[in-house]
Amino acid sequence: MDEGRQERVETSLAGAVAEEIGARLAPVDAELERRYPGDPGTRQPVHTVYVPGDAFAAGTPRAWGDRALAALDEHAPDAASLASVLGLDHALAEDVYGRVRAKLAREPVEDLRVDFEDGYGSRPDAEEDEAAARAARLIAEAHAGAGAAPYAGIRVKSMEAAVRERSIRTLDVFLTGLMDAGGLPDGLVLTLPKVTFPEQVTAMARILGAFEEARGLEPGRIGFEIQIETSQSILAADGTAAVARMIHAAGGRATGLHYGTFDYSACLGVAAAYQASDHPAADHAKAVMQVAAAGTGVRLSDGSTNVLPVGSTGQVHDAWRLHYRLTRRALARAYYQGWDMHPGHLPTRYAAVFAFYREGYERAAARLARYAGRAGGDVMDEPATARALAGYLLRGLDCGALDAAEVARAAGLTRADLEGFAPRRRPPGAVRRPFA
Numbered sequence: 001m002d003e004g005r006q007e008r009v010e011t012s013l014a015g016a017v018a019e020e021i022g023a024r025l026a027p028v029d030a031e032l033e034r035r036y037p038g039d040p041g042t043r044q045p046v047h048t049v050y051v052p053g054d055a056f057a058a059g060t061p062r063a064w065g066d067r068a069l070a071a072l073d074e075h076a077p078d079a080a081s082l083a084s085v086l087g088l089d090h091a092l093a094e095d096v097y098g099r100v101r102a103k104l105a106r107e108p109v110e111d112l113r114v115d116f117e118d119g120y121g122s123r124p125d126a127e128e129d130e131a132a133a134r135a136a137r138l139i140a141e142a143h144a145g146a147g148a149a150p151y152a153g154i155r156v157k158s159m160e161a162a163v164r165e166r167s168i169r170t171l172d173v174f175l176t177g178l179m180d181a182g183g184l185p186d187g188l189v190l191t192l193p194k195v196t197f198p199e200q201v202t203a204m205a206r207i208l209g210a211f212e213e214a215r216g217l218e219p220g221r222i223g224f225e226i227q228i229e230t231s232q233s234i235l236a237a238d239g240t241a242a243v244a245r246m247i248h249a250a251g252g253r254a255t256g257l258h259y260g261t262f263d264y265s266a267c268l269g270v271a272a273a274y275q276a277s278d279h280p281a282a283d284h285a286k287a288v289m290q291v292a293a294a295g296t297g298v299r300l301s302d303g304s305t306n307v308l309p310v311g312s313t314g315q316v317h318d319a320w321r322l323h324y325r326l327t328r329r330a331l332a333r334a335y336y337q338g339w340d341m342h343p344g345h346l347p348t349r350y351a352a353v354f355a356f357y358r359e360g361y362e363r364a365a366a367r368l369a370r371y372a373g374r375a376g377g378d379v380m381d382e383p384a385t386a387r388a389l390a391g392y393l394l395r396g397l398d399c400g401a402l403d404a405a406e407v408a409r410a411a412g413l414t415r416a417d418l419e420g421f422a423p424r425r426r427p428p429g430a431v432r433r434p435f436a
Contacts, residue, residue, distance in 0.1 A: 035248060036295035039391075039422070040255075043398040044299050045111035045151050046353050047340045048258070052119040053131040053154075058138050061149050065108025067343035069101065071309065075316045076347070085317045086324045086351060092358055100350045103400055108346055110399070111151040111337075114139075116170050117158070117193050125166070132170045136177025143185040153189035155227075159200035168207055175222070179215050190224040191258065196232040198242065198249035205251045223253045225301075229260030231267045234285050244292035254298045257289045258339075261303030277303050277326055277338075286335065301337035302330040309344035320348045327352035336395060357396030364389045365410035368421065372413065390421035 051060055076082035079097035083090050114135045116128065123131075135154060142148035154174050157167035171190070178184050192204050208222040226246055228234065236242035247254050264285055265275035276282070286302070293300055305326055309319035323345055330338055331352065340349055368389040396402035397415065404415055411418075 034252070037297050038295065040297045040299075041419075041422075043150070044336055044395070046336065046399050047109075047338055047349050048111040048113055048151075048301060049109045049149075049340050050113050050115045050119055050155070053114050053116045053128070053135060054120065054123075056114045056135055056138065058142060061109040061112060062147055064343040064346060065104045068104045068108060068346035071316065071344045072101065072104075072347050075309075075313050075320075082347075082351065085320055086348070087321075088351070088355060089359065092355055095358060096351055096354045099354050099400060100347055103350050103354075104346060107150070107400070109149040111189065112149040113152070113189065113191055114154045117155050119155075122163075125169075128166065128170055129173055132173040133177045136174045137181060140178055140181035140185065143187075144182070149187075151187040151189050152185075153191070155191035155193055158194035159192065159203050160194065160196075171207065172211065175211055176215075184217070184221065188222070189255070190222070191227055192224050193227040193260070194229050194263065195226050195246060196230045196242075198245040201226060201246045201249040201254070202251070205249070205253050208253060220252060223255040224250070225256035225258050226250070226254055227258045227260050228285065228289055229263035229267070231264070234288050241288055241292055243289055247292060247296050247298055254296070256299045256301055256337075257293055258301040259286055259289065259303045261339075262306065264303075275306075277305065278329060286333070290334065299337065300335050301339070302326075302335040304339035304341045305345075306341070308342045309348075310342070316344065319344070324348040324352045328356060331356045353399055354401040357392070357399070357401035361393060361396055361402055361407065362410050364392050365407060365413075368393070368413065368418075369411045372411075372417070372421075386421050390418045394418050394422055 049061075049064065057063070072082070076085055079093040080090070082088065082097050082100075083093035088096060116132065120128075120131075132154070139148075139152050142152070154170070156171050157163040159167065175184070178188070190208075192201070195201060204224055208224065209219065211217070212219055212221055226233075226243075228243060233242050233246065236245070243257065247257075259277070259282065261277050261282065262275050265279060265281060266272075268281050270279060270281055282303075286300070290300060305319075305323055307319045307322050309316040309323070327338060327349060330336075338349070340346060368386060371386045371389070393402065393407055393411070394415070397404060397407065397418075407418075408414060
């Protein structure tokens with residue numbers, strides 16, 4: 001072959017063809033951009049704590065942290081004992097245990113939901129009005145001070161006919177209370193439960209749009225989570241994946257899909273003894289949710305376990321082992337968030353999350369460093385894998401499992417560098433514009 005020879009390059013298509021194709025696909029490009037905008041570029045909490053509306057107090061996050069620390073003191077007072085219970089690698093045990101205790105002292109609850117649905121039940125209207133107004137006041141005061149959960153909000157009742165008006169009123173009372181107390185706080189989260197039809201999601205979006213208009217807020221300011229608790233939310237009557245339609249029915253306002261372990265299991269007729277987040281029915285539902293949410297910027301959350309770490313030390317250890325295993329299982333399946341229903345779940349939530357990131361961060365950092373430097377290695381990574389590696393490290397940093405300095409040492413990359421590799425992220429503070 002003549003190395004010095006320059007190949008003659010010829011084409012057959014007229015330039016007008018590319019222009020025509022560009023014009024034809026321009027609407028598709030716009031549709032992809034608005035329906036699949038990518039990751040929002042914000043921290044995702046590792047869990048959501050649900051507290052009934054009548055039990056919520058200003059000191060709830062701190063009380064949960066104190067009770068979790070007390071559970072550790074009583075049932076796993078040192079790193080070796082917790083490692084023995086959970087099967088933690090003893091090389092990680094001291095670090096994980098220390099970080100868990102520090103997290104419980106500093107920020108025990110990452111996401112708090114004041115519940116006006118199953119955990120609250122049906123009350124006289126005046127009583128629920130007062131509880132919703134009180135929740136707004138306490139959340140506003142917490143965000144104005146110190147010790148607030150980074151994310152907080154309420155779960156209203158569903159859009160089903162029997163409770164629809166009550167749901168709308170509770171939402172209105174709560175949001176109005178926040179506005180009157182100084183405005184909607186950062187980290188506000190709303191949850192709509194028991195969704196069966198996309199039209200119910202559209203209705204919630206319409207309510208929020210009307211509130212924004214009434215209070216002079218920017219359109220699209222308020223988003224909400226969709227709780228997947230019914231078979232109809234996964235498979236519609238026409239055989240389509242209803243959850244995918246729900247995301248888009250929200251008009252850009254959907255922020256999360258939360259799996260409801262027990263309502264969904266009961267809907268399918270799963271016996272109570274087998275209702276769990278690792279049941280095959282749960283795995284199917286969550287796999288459909290995962291595919292439906294991919295690329296939309298809508299985050300996923302697993303459900304909860306109803307096995308509480310209470311009673312004797314043996315009973316607590318059994319519950320901790322179950323919760324730890326389920327949390328690790330969810331993390332491996334890219335469900336980075338879950339529900340915690342009891343303060344005693346916090347130690348194993350954070351132990352599982354911290355171990356997940358700490359046991360793999362050095363290898364992930366080394367792989368990303370090789371990719372960034374185009375160096376060789378035993379794995380040939382592609383851009384998509386580099387995005388996954390960066391996302392893994394960023395999640396570890398966000399929750400406190402990793403420190404920026406140690407990641408920088410291992411990868412030779414700053415947080416800004418990691419964000420450059422991470423999945424496409426909207427600019428910080430950007431509002432998703434509602435779409436039809």
